Amino acid sequence: MKFPAETSQPQQQAPQAAVPPPPPRLLQAGEVLSYVQAVYERIYVNPVWVRRLDRNSVVRALLFLNDRRMMKAYLDKIKPAGKVWMLAHVYGDLVKQVAAKVGPAGQLWLCDATPIQVARAKSKLAHAPQAGVWHADAACFSPPGAPDLICSFFLLHEVPEEKKREIVDNVLRHLSAHGGEALFVDYHNPSWWQPVRYILLAVNRWLEPFSGALWKNAISSYASHPDDFVWEKRTLFANVYQMVTVRRKPD
Ligand SMILES: C[S@@+](CC[C@H](N)C(=O)[O-])C[C@H]1O[C@@H](n2cnc3c(N)ncnc32)[C@H](O)[C@@H]1O
16 A cells, blocks of 8 residues: 555655744733834834824835835735735835735735834724734744735844844745745935935934945845845835845746
8 A cells, every 4th residue: 555655756845944944932912122122112112102103104204205106016016815924014004005905815914023013003904804913023923824925114224133134034934936025125225426325324323223234235145045036126216225026946
């Protein structure tokens, strides 16, 4: 008698994980990651400020009016009934737009490392049963299904270098050779003649200590095995921003 594994059919190799997964890091109720508490307490943790800042007009101003076109590029990648993993909450109504775009037959899995941000996202998505929100670190979260789109929207520039590496590797680990795309939208190295460059230099110096690294380092440089993937980068607004798409190379 032959057991299924002994048939003469060529055996399918289970896809190898590119990088061994880190030990799961479950965030405790109320836990805030130390760099978020130390650097971003006012904008992401303090409830008074969070309430003031969580609006489209703030995102619009912070992104020098480029918010809509970058969000559109993200939303255009989402198919109806798509499965999307979003790495962090974003102020304004982007999470609602993503939930609407996947529709009732799709799935939106959203994680965020800060309890109050999780609560904001949950209340924005209360009407959308296709959306689930977790209090988790994007560096070691695993969504409950296989995403066909993973989006990091302005998260990487806010995390320390080691965390950038962990997040990029964790995202790539969830891309399959048979499909699935990651989209990183973030800061880049602005052209010398772009006046915003000099505003951002000051902002990075005083408020965003982890952002300047993205001016020097390609996002692919944070991956442990970049050559296993196809990377496509597009910049906009005189190189102030980058949108990087990544797919795993076929086996
Ligand atoms: C997406 S980023 C910046 C987005 C943009 N500045 C905005 O308009 O909201 C901000 C979010 O990242 C979250 N965050 C920071 N580190 C994280 C991590 N390791 N995993 C998941 N979320 C994280 C913060 O709690 C915050 O809600």
